[in-house]
Amino acid sequence: MSIVTIAICTHNRADDVEVCLRSTSPQAKKLRLKMLIIDSASAPDQAAKLKQSADDHGAFYFRCDEPGLSIARNRAHEEAENEWIVYLDDDAVPHEDWAARLVEALSEADTSTAVIGGKIAPRWPDGVDANHITQRWMLLLSCVTDEGVGEVSEGHNICGANFAVRRSALEAVGLFPLGLGRIGARLISGEEAYVVARLEELGFASRYDSAFVVDHVIQAERMQLEWAAKRAYWEGFSRARLFKKLGRPLPPAMNPLKLAASLPALFGLKTFSSDPDFAIRYNMALGSLAEQFART
Template sequence: MRTSVVICVYTKERWDDIREAVESVRAQRRQPHELILVVDYNPDLQLELKKAYPDAIVVENTHEKGLSGGKNTGAETATGDIVAYLDDDAVADPGWLEALEEGFQTPEVVGVGGRTVPRWATGGRPRWFPGEFDWTVGCTYTGMPTVRAPVRNVMGGNAAFRREVIGEVGGFHTGIGRSVQGRKNRPLGCEETEFCIRLSQSRPGSVMLFEPRALIEHKVSAQRARFAYFRARCFAEGLSKALVAASVGSGDGLSSERAYTVKTLPLGVLRGLGDALRGDLAGLGRASAIVVGLAWTTWGYVLGTLRLKLRRSR
């Protein structure tokens, strides 16, 4: 099995992060077939990367500006059997690639995602920050499986797919998820969610697998550890979920979210209140953050759905 590792980059401000990500790929116990760096409309950064990493394949994004376009460019450039994506501000464990590849032992598995843990720039998790909302900083969250298990979708910054299936379903849609330009720099997401659902719908019987041994650390800046970002990210997620539901249907598009809302979040609130009663007053903050996070995500979804309906009625 040959795996092409793709890292999408866009700014020299993340040079040190990019360097750490690349070095973590080089340090893998099972070396990749190739390393591809996709640069998002930044010729100066592309030139610098070519000089710094002559052993890597450095290409410019040939699709629409943004993460989805970069991922599609990476998949089209790759020659491996598997395409693995790693965030440009993440550090992979030495066994990351090996664990991802081992998930593809049966033909029905078309995608494998790993466990992503936060590396807080603030030195540790903010005491008010609930684990149920670690997805707001691109990490595995409370409520996800703790052992290898099938899932509806994997998280895009730590995922691998069979190369041929990416092209079969038209790649990642550029109308969903983050774009460096436009959308008021709002922290949208869900391009990998929509892609995974669309892939499963087009290939009945296919499996997305969560493999917790495929471990990476995702850097969380001080700005993203603030409550203002938390709230904005929740609202943006709601907007993104509306786009996903419109693309693949609300049945599949919201199936995991329903279980998360009716089971995981209430348990998280009770856990936070219980912690407060046992003397950890920050538990009140975590319980409150869960309530606020759900409210803002729901409001984003409602507003996003209304906007789409108005757009279609014109």
């Protein structure tokens, strides 16, 4: 029996799921990997398309009536039967050797390793110049392109678009937190970082491995500064909420007085500079302050 269950969580993006499955399902069938489509309260027409795609590609379809990425990911944990669950974003497209490399990496992991995140390469829109996309912007796009292997505790990044976790370890930390993870238009994130942090407290390791690769399909709107600024706001919001959920003090860089003091300078720099990182940093600061002063 395989050690891996593949879970694709989605909300109203049936066309993206179909593209993902066209690449994933032949590999999964070859290696006899179970595939789950977790529908996060999609509209009826989208749900019908998702069911059809699941049938066409040999995946199991499950629906959550309440939207929320963490809810959907926790449903995948409930339905999975294997030692590892690998979560794919619905707009991720695995490379042709992705599944074989994934199974190899998971099979070789020692028992202290609970999470392995793979490489996530951007698939830019045709004819669109990506030269203005900075490394900070790349992270907002959930792209991680480093080569090699390394521990998260040593500074390596992992993202949920290509994210494997042991079922037992995920259960040990109480699954994904419902206060983190996207819900509709609220671009809250940080649920993977929460799991990694809790696992670290229990003595588990999380690492990055570039051997298994997916392309992350980048929509043209996400290459506009307006989108990056909005996404940065929610990233700042999410980071502040993450520390609150973990019950940990904020790092010095997120001190509210320090953030508030930085806003005038960042506003001026984002207004007059062509460097998009100033707008990203400005909006991250706003988001962090919004969460820190929220009543809940």
